[in-house]
Amino acid sequence: MVLLRLSPMALSRSRFALSPLAETLGSMIVLGKPCSDPWLARWHGRHHPAFAATLDTDPFAKGLVTLFGSTKWLPEFVAMPPSGGMRTTLTSELEKVARVPDEEVRAGLAKSVSHSWKRHDLSWLDGHEWGARTADLLRRVWDTHISPDWPRRRALLERDVTYRAGLLAAYGWPRALAHMSRRSAWVGTDAIRFGNRPGPDRVVGDEGMLFVPVSVASGTWLCAAPPDKYAQVYPARGYAATTDRSRPHHALEQLIGTGRAAILRALEHPATSSELAAHLNRSLGTIGGHLGVLRDADLIAGTRVGRRVVYRRTESGDLLAGQRES
Structure with a gap:
């Protein structure tokens, strides 16, 4: 299992953040599959047909969405820690995605293929400027399927942060992180267990760890940026309660x-x-x-x-x- 080790300085500086990019990525993965969550059925039913039609006309987009929805490893060129705290903007995040060179994109996608539970190839990876094309796809998903609902989603995410910040102030990080993810847990006094796959420990830099809620994804993933910046994306509490009002x-x-x-x-x-x-x-x-x-x-x-x-x-x-x- 992978351990994220935090120094006392890193622990004191760890904090919560929002990431419109993570929200878009999680929503895109959900839209790329049949709906399995009852509380998402209404939103999924409204948006899935148009999204599926878009994928049918764009092999690059369809390849990305299919791979991201069937792998245990999201590549770092889309899974990156947000840099603006609670005020992170999608534009600032997509600018970074668009600048990623093709060789880095290919390497990340190849690693995603190696961690997938389905068979994939990268024959759809044609042309060039794959980072910019990925950023364009994410922007279209945001504009069409997320932006109209963002004020409500943001309020939900801020509520989750408020709740966990209260636990942090009263009881410390182990209590604040409780039930954040089925596969993550506090280990000892200075480490977080992330997932159950084998791998080397990672050392979080002195800027600390970021914890990023999203509203629609049922899973969790780790964002990383060299050499020592990390963020954990996790599903916010209460999404089912806010969407099922029937x-x-x-x-x-x-x-x-x-x-x-x-x-x-x-x-x-x-x-x-x-x-x-x-x-x-x-x-x-x-x-x-x-x-x-x-x-x-x-x-x-x-x-x-x-x-x-x-x-x-x-x-x-x-x-x-x-x-x-x-």
Whole structure:
């Protein structure tokens, strides 16, 4: 198994980040396959036909998507750590992808083929400027299938970061990383186990490790940039809950009102008032008023984390919200 070893300096500087590139890559892989996740069925059904039609007219794009969806190794020219923290832009990331020389692209794809559970060849790798062509494909996927939904997705990702940052402040990195990935775990006091494949240990540089949530991928992958920069991409908590809104919750709504019921359900995962406003598409003032009533009723509680107040359900709130599941 691969261990990512962190010095005390690297540990203190590790942090969370967002990557529109990782979000696009994960979404592209999901769109390239039949839908296996019920909570993605609606989005997949809307976008898959157009995406499949695009692949049918572009052998290069189809080869990339098919390979990325059937390998345990995503090449480093697309799996790179974001450089802008929580403000990373897709344009800045795709500029780096576009500059990757052809020989590096081919080497990365060949390694992906060697780690695939399907048979592949690279006969579709014709012409040149493969980095630029990959960046163009990712841009088209973003513009067509992700950008309209990005504000909601970003709010979801920020909620996950807020939740884990609270765990980090209270309990340290091992608790913050718990359940981030089925194959990743904290080992001892200075290392993270990544995956179960054999390989040499890697040493994280003094800038620290990045942890990057994405909203649609069910898997996780490691991003690397020479000589010692690493980021772990992982599925954010709560995506299924935010996309499956088909079940009725009339009893809870009749009891405490539609707006407050929506907030209580949304606080299945702790969030700030701003995150709730973005998630529920309500004004900050409306959210604040409802939060005050719910807090006075001892259904939620707020905890200050830095400059933000993170709200969570109390035991009474959990009990009340849980009654709607019966």
